[in-house]
Amino acid sequence: MEMRSEEAEETMQQQQVQVPPVLEEKKKKRVMVALDEHEGSFYALKWDLNNLFTTCDHGLGVDQQDVGIMIIVHVQLPFQHYIYPGPAGPAVYGNTSVMESVKKAQEHNSAILLSCAVQICEEKPTKVETVVLDGDPKEMICQAAEQTHPDILVVGSRGLSKLKRTFLGSVSDYCAHHVKCPILIVKPPK
Amino acid sequence: METAGKHILIVGVDDSEHSIYALEWTLDKFFSSTSSNLPFKLIIVHARPHAASIIGLAGPGAADVFPYVELDLKKAAERVMDKAKGLCEQKLVQNVSFEVLEGDPRNVMCDIVDKYQASILVVGSHGYGVIKRAVLGSVSDYLAHHAHCSVMIVKRPKTKH
Numbered sequence: 001m002e003m004r005s006e007e008a009e010e011t012m013q014q015q016q017v018q019v020p021p022v023l024e025e026k027k028k029k030r031v032m033v034a035l036d037e038h039e040g041s042f043y044a045l046k047w048d049l050n051n052l053f054t055t056c057d058h059g060l061g062v063d064q065q066d067v068g069i070m071i072i073v074h075v076q077l078p079f080q081h082y083i084y085p086g087p088a089g090p091a092v093y094g095n096t097s098v099m100e101s102v103k104k105a106q107e108h109n110s111a112i113l114l115s116c117a118v119q120i121c122e123e124k125p126t127k128v129e130t131v132v133l134d135g136d137p138k139e140m141i142c143q144a145a146e147q148t149h150p151d152i153l154v155v156g157s158r159g160l161s162k163l164k165r166t167f168l169g170s171v172s173d174y175c176a177h178h179v180k181c182p183i184l185i186v187k188p189p190k
Numbered sequence: 191m192e193t194a195g196k197h198i199l200i201v202g203v204d205d206s207e208h209s210i211y212a213l214e215w216t217l218d219k220f221f222s223s224t225s226s227n228l229p230f231k232l233i234i235v236h237a238r239p240h241a242a243s244i245i246g247l248a249g250p251g252a253a254d255v256f257p258y259v260e261l262d263l264k265k266a267a268e269r270v271m272d273k274a275k276g277l278c279e280q281k282l283v284q285n286v287s288f289e290v291l292e293g294d295p296r297n298v299m300c301d302i303v304d305k306y307q308a309s310i311l312v313v314g315s316h317g318y319g320v321i322k323r324a325v326l327g328s329v330s331d332y333l334a335h336h337a338h339c340s341v342m343i344v345k346r347p348k349t350k351h
Contacts, residue, residue, distance in 0.1 A: 152219070173334070176343055183343050185334055185341050185343075
């Protein structure tokens with residue numbers, strides 16, 4: 001399992017602020033958002049930004065420091081080391097070069113995903129960190145949540161509206177059961 | 191998506207410590223800003239079980255017991271709402287609506303969400319003893335699946351260190 005974290009630059013300039021330490025602690029929120037390629041996750045991210053960080057929107061000027069920290073987690077599905085053959089024949093182990101190129105493609109995709117996410121976050125005065133993990137999404141997200149102890153974990157929901165909203169995506173369901181911090185399940189609009 | 195207007199946030203409470211904790215947590219996180227122009231309108235909903243559902247198959251004496259159970263439930267509901275009101279005042283949150291409805295909590299919450307077109311529904315989670323990791327309280331689980339809005343499930347941490 002690889003874990004790479006990149007810190008995006010702070011979006012607000014730090015001004016001279018006389019914020020007493022107690023207040024500062026109170027204001028900081030650690031929010032963890034789990035992203036994948038689905039539309040639902042981006043909607044969750046935007047929704048989350050709009051609603052959880054609105055305290056800074058009231059034209060209080062540039063005195064505010066970063067109100068919170070947003071940690072964006074993206075989990076890549078592990079790439080399998082063999083390739084199923086098209087026609088009949090035994091499974092063939094992929095060359096290292098094939099594996100490498102697929103891995104690169106995956107990384108490329110995640111990088112694009114994360115940069116989109118960071119761009120969305122840039123409007124709001126929060127600090128953004130991105131984390132990319134490999135493995136099974138449900139377990140990885142729960143693990144990440146255990147390690148970083150966010151105030152809230154935000155996940156999107158697949159929005160399988162065709163099933164009349166009776167079934168949450170299995171990842172959000174699993175996370176809701178196993179994670180110890182409060183979890184917010186954002187459903188897409190109808 | 192809603193237009194520029196207040197988003198409605200509903201907190202479901204019952205008699206347990208967990209939902210009071212959930213309410214407190216929500217007040218802290220969402221309403222702690224000192225500016226009076228908050229983007230959320232808070233509605234606190236208590237679902238009161240119907241007396242008939244408790245008495246159930248009591249038998250011949252049921253009719254007599256009914257008014258007492260009814261009274262007791264009303265008192266319990268009032269206690270819960272008083273606690274909730276107290277918390278709101280303590281956190282200096284104004285403009286809060288309170289509702290008490292009778293019926294099964296799952297249905298009540300779903301109906302309320304539809305009625306107010308809420309943006310978020312916040313509920314506590316019981317964390318039943320040994321199986322607490324495996325099973326969410328059934329009401330919060332049901333709501334996470336069936337409510338027509340985003341659902342926040344607030345879990346009460348165990349002993350904080």
